[in-house]
Amino acid sequence: MISVENINKQYGSVQALDSISFKIEEGTCFGLVGPNGAGKSTLMKILSGILLNFNGDIQVREWKVSKDRLKIKQQIGYIPQEICLEDTLTAQDNLILFGNLYGLKGKALQLRIDEVLDQIGLKDRAKDKVITFSGGMKRRLNIGCALLHKPSIIIMDEPTVGIDPQSRNSIFSIIHQLKAEGSTIIYSSHYMEEVEQLCDSIGLIDKGQLMEIGRMEELLEKYAMPSLFISGDNIETEMLQRFGKVESKGNGYLLNSDDPLLTLEKLVTYCREHRIEPRRLELYHPRLEDIFFNLTGTQLRDA
Ligand SMILES: Nc1ncnc2c1ncn2[C@@H]1O[C@H](COP(=O)(O)OP(=O)(O)OP(=O)(O)O)[C@@H](O)[C@H]1O
Numbered sequence: 278m279i280s281v282e283n284i285n286k287q288y289g290s291v292q293a294l295d296s297i298s299f300k301i302e303e304g305t306c307f308g309l310v311g312p313n314g315a316g317k318s319t320l321m322k323i324l325s326g327i328l329l330n331f332n333g334d335i336q337v338r339e340w341k342v343s344k345d346r347l348k349i350k351q352q353i354g355y356i357p358q359e360i361c362l363e364d365t366l367t368a369q370d371n372l373i374l375f376g377n378l379y380g381l382k383g384k385a386l387q388l389r390i391d392e393v394l395d396q397i398g399l400k401d402r403a404k405d406k407v408i409t410f411s412g413g414m415k416r417r418l419n420i421g422c423a424l425l426h427k428p429s430i431i432i433m434d435e436p437t438v439g440i441d442p443q444s445r446n447s448i449f450s451i452i453h454q455l456k457a458e459g460s461t462i463i464y465s466s467h468y469m470e471e472v473e474q475l476c477d478s479i480g481l482i483d484k485g486q487l488m489e490i491g492r493m494e495e496l497l498e499k500y501a502m503p504s505l506f507i508s509g510d511n512i513e514t515e516m517l518q519r520f521g522k523v524e525s526k527g528n529g530y531l532l533n534s535d536d537p538l539l540t541l542e543k544l545v546t547y548c549r550e551h552r553i554e555p556r557r558l559e560l561y562h563p564r565l566e567d568i569f570f571n572l573t574g575t576q577l578r579d580a
Pocket of ligand 1: 316
């Protein structure tokens, strides 16, 4: 079990993290979701043992970060948001450099480098300089560098920002493989669909505060009340307000009421009577993105 206990972090007058506490079961994938500036990177750096100046404690198995920092660090592979590679060296030499930092040497290191190159799909580019790599290839190598010492906990800070779909899929395959091997993964992102696809449980963070946490199915169930989505010509807020609470969504509106099916019936009757033909009219089940918006009033994408 990984326990995060009452973490507070301030940068000058900015409260980057405000009393954050949660637990992650080992062998699961935990997603930390929030808009830019929410505090994700700060929390990831604290969890990785890189940022030392904070209040609170972290416990991994029987070790507390306040007493057993090194033991915890050995279990962790941290993949920072910023690519951290030496451009003028080859992929192989970057891996040697990072391997040495973890105390790996000689034949054992070379064997491990071969395994990692295979895992990140860069075997055929091992002898090429990193400067010739695409953004996605650099990201994969960045991941490889953090896996050399076979960490059981892998912390990834927005690993898919600014990369092409093919590299994104390749990173997803690496994560699926790590999950299958029983690794614990802590993954931060502001892309809800990634987190929905990869993670077993999630924490929603905004302005340094943890707004909600739980297993994916639990959260979707908890906020499961469907609303109605309607779009089309002559469909306007004023007309919809008589049926419930209205909010704009994409090119249409969401209509919230206590009894969506009854509202649907009434709406169909109203449209018939007034010769209004909606382009789309359907039950809408909330996704994580909607849950986040309801809790914080902030859109993740536009933030
Ligand atoms: N070194 C620093 N000095 C001062 N303020 C900082 C520093 N690092 C982060 N902050 C501030 O702390 C808050 C949280 O930042 P953080 O980088 O943790 O958020 P984030 O969710 O990772 O955002 P992003 O997705 O943009 O990386 C922001 O207000 C940010 O401006």
